[in-house]
Amino acid sequence: MNLHEQLGALEVGVDQLIHAVVAQQAENTPETSAEPVAPQAAAEKVAPESAVELAAAENEAAEAASVSVSAEQQPAEKPAPQLQPTLNIDRPAQNEITMTIGDQTVALRPEQIGKLIEELSNARASMTPEPPPGIPPGWRFVSTKNPVMAVQKQSNGDRLLIMRHTGHGWVPFTFSPDVVIQMYMMLTQA
Secondary structure, eight states: OOHHHHHHHHHHHTHHHHHHHHHHHHHHSOOOOSSOOOHHHHHHHOOOSSHHHHHHHHHHHHHHHHTOOOTTTSOSOOOOOOOOOOEEEEEEETTEEEEEETTEEEEEOHHHHHHHHHHHHHHHHTSSSOOOSSOOTTOOOOOOSSOOEEEEEOTTSOEEEEEEETTTEEEEEEEOHHHHHHHHHHHHHO
């Protein structure tokens, strides 16, 4: 997988950042409503469990306020759709990636990129739908030859195998005893 494809994969997981920027822009936009809705009112309507949900609630409140002008004041028209900021990812240097959302640019160094990959991976693991069960046709990847590995035996007989990938970092896998045997057979038959 080349760098642009790897970065494209990162774009998918950065939607939350885009939503946060949209919410911030909505807060900074002057309201055109006859009845402004305060951020407190938005918080009272929705009990958000996270900062992203709070930002989304504030954005909804701002949108609701901007379209709450009465029929006498404005003809019945649909409001113009807001353009979502675009995400641009560049690589200005070998050890740096820049991510730009709207007009906000952030430079990420290797440690920060590793942390972003880890956070996106943890979030993706809990999302549905899961990645496809088979290898997609044309899928490209970067493989690590002879990775550094660590193995631990778990109390239930499972084995924890942690392998260090050059792009993904430390990647843990847990195998039940029967899968360990299957893997051994696959590796020795290949």
